[in-house]
Amino acid sequence: MSAHAALPLFGLTPFSKLCAALGTLLLFLLSLLLVRQLLKQRRPRGFPPGPTALPLIGNLLSLINEPHVLLKKQSEIYGQIYSLDLGGISTIIVNGYDAIKECLVRQSDIFADRPSLPLFKKLTNMGGLLNSKFGRGWTDHRKIAVNCFRCFGPGQKDFECKISEECMFFLDAIDTYKGKPFDAKWLVTNAVSNITNLIIFGERFTYDDKEYQHMIEIFSENIELAASVWAFLYNAFPWIGILPFGKHKRLFKNAAEVYDFLQKIIQRFSQNRTSQKPRHLIDSYLDELENNMNDPESSLSTENLIFTVGELIIAGTETTTNALRWAILYMALYPNIQEKVHQEIDSIMGKNQIPSLEHKPQMPYTEAVLHEVLRFCNIAPLGIFHATAKNTIVRGYSIPKGTTVITNLYSVHFDEKYWSTPHVFCPERFLDSNKQFVKKEAFVPFSIGRRNCLGEKLARMELFLFFTMLLQRFHLHFPPGTIPNLKPKMGMTLQPYPYLISVERR
Numbered sequence: 001m002s003a004h005a006a007l008p009l010f011g012l013t014p015f016s017k018l019c020a021a022l023g024t025l026l027l028f029l030l031s032l033l034l035v036r037q038l039l040k041q042r043r044p045r046g047f048p049p050g051p052t053a054l055p056l057i058g059n060l061l062s063l064i065n066e067p068h069v070l071l072k073k074q075s076e077i078y079g080q081i082y083s084l085d086l087g088g089i090s091t092i093i094v095n096g097y098d099a100i101k102e103c104l105v106r107q108s109d110i111f112a113d114r115p116s117l118p119l120f121k122k123l124t125n126m127g128g129l130l131n132s133k134f135g136r137g138w139t140d141h142r143k144i145a146v147n148c149f150r151c152f153g154p155g156q157k158d159f160e161c162k163i164s165e166e167c168m169f170f171l172d173a174i175d176t177y178k179g180k181p182f183d184a185k186w187l188v189t190n191a192v193s194n195i196t197n198l199i200i201f202g203e204r205f206t207y208d209d210k211e212y213q214h215m216i217e218i219f220s221e222n223i224e225l226a227a228s229v230w231a232f233l234y235n236a237f238p239w240i241g242i243l244p245f246g247k248h249k250r251l252f253k254n255a256a257e258v259y260d261f262l263q264k265i266i267q268r269f270s271q272n273r274t275s276q277k278p279r280h281l282i283d284s285y286l287d288e289l290e291n292n293m294n295d296p297e298s299s300l301s302t303e304n305l306i307f308t309v310g311e312l313i314i315a316g317t318e319t320t321t322n323a324l325r326w327a328i329l330y331m332a333l334y335p336n337i338q339e340k341v342h343q344e345i346d347s348i349m350g351k352n353q354i355p356s357l358e359h360k361p362q363m364p365y366t367e368a369v370l371h372e373v374l375r376f377c378n379i380a381p382l383g384i385f386h387a388t389a390k391n392t393i394v395r396g397y398s399i400p401k402g403t404t405v406i407t408n409l410y411s412v413h414f415d416e417k418y419w420s421t422p423h424v425f426c427p428e429r430f431l432d433s434n435k436q437f438v439k440k441e442a443f444v445p446f447s448i449g450r451r452n453c454l455g456e457k458l459a460r461m462e463l464f465l466f467f468t469m470l471l472q473r474f475h476l477h478f479p480p481g482t483i484p485n486l487k488p489k490m491g492m493t494l495q496p497y498p499y500l501i502s503v504e505r506r
Contacts, residue, residue: 046398058085087236104449128307137299196316
């Protein structure tokens with residue numbers, strides 16, 4: 001008799017019964033998870049309205065392709081403050097200058113928290129400076145950073161000379177191309193990064209330092225990966241971390257590699273350290289770590305030092321680098337604007353005097369161009385996500401504690417209430433009838449409120465000095481027959497797609 005014939009005709013074996021029971025249990029658990037997910041996607045009472053959410057993924061698709069543009073368009077339907085469901089993560093979107101000011105300035109402490117998203121927890125354990133929760137941890141790290149910027153950075157009188165010296169290295173490196181087309185991305189990146197390095201490490205890195213360049217490349221890649229659909233899916237469904245594929249895997253691999261590199265480089269630059277006689281940010285942090293050794297509430301740690309150093313390198317490099325790359329692109333795109341900058345430079349300091357910050361008030365057109373680049377190109381259109389530190393009410397809507405908040409800075413810079421013809425690149429909008437530079441209230445490239453950009457002063461110094469010294473020496477143009485892609489490359493920051501530029505000595 002065959003084995004099959006030996007099986008009961010009308011029953012199941014014990015093994016089959018076990019499989020059936022496990023299948024039923026699994027189906028039950030999946031049903032529970034589905035119900036739980038759908039309950040999470042219910043809007044809290046009094047929450048702002050928003051577009052209909054899809055089951056499970058909610059409105060995640062809104063963040064895939066040019067989210068800053070789509071979020072502004074949706075505000076025309078649902079209002080300046082509306083809600084999205086990011087896979088069960090209740091989120092409010094704030095558009096327009098008036099609404100963003102209402103949240104980040106008038107309720108600055110309430111909107112100063114960071115969301116406890118799985119991605120942030122995975123990468124920094126909500127430590128360091130940029131992603132730390134609003135409280136003792138953020139206060140401790142902000143204080144150290146502010147003191148270091150004052151003692152080793154823009155607060156020092158000779159720091160402008162150090163920026164100018166780096167500009168010279170940068171310009172000399174450009175000169176080696178002898179007018180041949182090249183992609184300036186990595187030269188700009190290394191030069192800008194070295195300004196932050198002076199504060200963090202007390203010295204610069206050469207442009208041929210392969211190990212450091214590799215780390216900067218990884219940082220740049222992670223800026224893109226952190227805004228990919230896989231990153232948002234991981235925040236909504238962190239269990240996908242067990243999958244053997246997906247861009248989030250690359251993100252975590254890169255982060256681990258950078259962590260190891262920073263650990264080694266921090267050890268290297270803390271050698272021969274004399275306690276309470278800091279030479280740079282690393283020494284200052286270690287001094288504070290020693291001072292707070294017996295404080296159980298202190299957030300200072302070796303791990304958080306690594307996170308802080310990494311965040312400052314990214315923040316100090318990525319935004320200013322992309323602003324300069326956009327500025328170079330638009331000067332080549334609009335030779336008439338470039339010529340006006342050349343004329344102003346020649347009239348104020350000539351072709352031999354080194355530009356300085358003292359020249360800045362005398363150069364309204366150059367200032368207007370740089371401001372229009374920051375407005376028009378929106379380097380960080382959604383900033384860093386905020387969260388509410390406690391329950392609050394905004395414009396009649398109830399916003400619970402812990403709600404993720406996305407401030408659409410792009411919508412501020414294209415807010416028709418404050419800007420005429422905002423989709424036109426026009427530096428003259430920052431000039432008055434006497435052609436003098438005028439500040440604009442709805443100009444917030446560094447965000448506003450309690451957690452605005454720590455490095456705003458440094459970034460403004462770098463942009464002015466690098467830009468004026470570059471255009472004092474060179475004329476910029478595209479190689480014949482080339483047309484640059486003006487659409488931004490998406491990521492946490494908006495950068496230009498790679499383009500070739502030709503520079504000729506003036």
